[in-house]
Amino acid sequence: xxxxxxxxxxxxxxxxxxxxxxxxxxxxxxxxxxxxxxxxxxxxxxxxxxxxxxxxxxxxxxxxxxxxxxxxxxxxxxxxxxxxxxxxxxxxxxxxxxxxxxxxxxxxxxxxxxxxxxxxxxxxxxxxxxxxxxxxxxxxxxxxxxxxxxxxxxxxxxxxxxxxxxxxxxxxxxxxxxxxxxxxxxxxxxxxxxxxxxxxxxxxxxxxxxxxxxxxxxxxxxxxxxxxxxxxxxxxxxxxxxxxxxxxxxxxxxxxxxxxxxxxxxxxxxxxxxxxxxxxxxxxxxxxxxxxxxxxxxx
Numbered sequence: 001x002x003x004x005x006x007x008x009x010x011x012x013x014x015x016x017x018x019x020x021x022x023x024x025x026x027x028x029x030x031x032x033x034x035x036x037x038x039x040x041x042x043x044x045x046x047x048x049x050x051x052x053x054x055x056x057x058x059x060x061x062x063x064x065x066x067x068x069x070x071x072x073x074x075x076x077x078x079x080x081x082x083x084x085x086x087x088x089x090x091x092x093x094x095x096x097x098x099x100x101x102x103x104x105x106x107x108x109x110x111x112x113x114x115x116x117x118x119x120x121x122x123x124x125x126x127x128x129x130x131x132x133x134x135x136x137x138x139x140x141x142x143x144x145x146x147x148x149x150x151x152x153x154x155x156x157x158x159x160x161x162x163x164x165x166x167x168x169x170x171x172x173x174x175x176x177x178x179x180x181x182x183x184x185x186x187x188x189x190x191x192x193x194x195x196x197x198x199x200x201x202x203x204x205x206x207x208x209x210x211x212x213x214x215x216x217x218x219x220x221x222x223x224x225x226x227x228x229x230x231x232x233x234x235x236x237x238x239x240x241x242x243x244x245x246x247x248x249x250x251x252x253x254x255x256x257x258x259x260x261x262x263x264x265x266x267x268x269x270x271x272x273x274x275x276x277x278x279x280x281x282x283x284x285x286x287x288x289x290x291x292x293x294x295x296x297x298x299x
Contacts, residue, residue, distance in 0.1 A: 072103075082137075117149060
């Protein structure tokens, strides 16, 4: 039977395996583009542009997400019980006390953000505070602290940069190939081959890059589950919390695809959660699978 430690180690290894595969994939894309164009110019443009966009996102993402979700900061006097719970778990985890926010939503859910542990933020919904028992709430807070402690915001930024490089580079390559093919003679076989290679890359490369990004995100959720359970020493609390969150029918008014990956469980409900696009690009593993993994762990 796997232990919390072996489960966490397994997900760390798989994360870095996916990340290594991602880097190899990008090198392959770079080689194909440079082979046909005889220049690394497009790749450099993609790298610089993605880095600048992700740099801005890295430094300001917490403020943007908090504004989108309508989260409001609280102090100890506003909710002493929640404040002490976060404080005690932070001390146990050896982390600075994160800023605490509450979202005025009936759906039970929570997320963590912040570029590093010193700037960590934990936001919980009113529904989470009302629906969960203390041990379940501890499991959720421990999960979010694990995201902060594991520096998932930094890893996610790196993955976003890599994804952006692939998307922008293949888009530029396709545009250059398309216009170059129109200007060249129709019998120019090299230009035709280049066009179809560019078309295939433009369609398949971004899709594969996004799927790798989501695979990494899902492994980090499993890792945060294991790390959170290790912190509380009670996996059942988090397992029950996940089940309650996923079964709650209340929609989240501020739910959208740009912030859904941050929450402990998907904020989409009803028809939103059944769409083929939502299922294809799931940011979280199925709750049933997460709960089963937690209950199968030995402390």
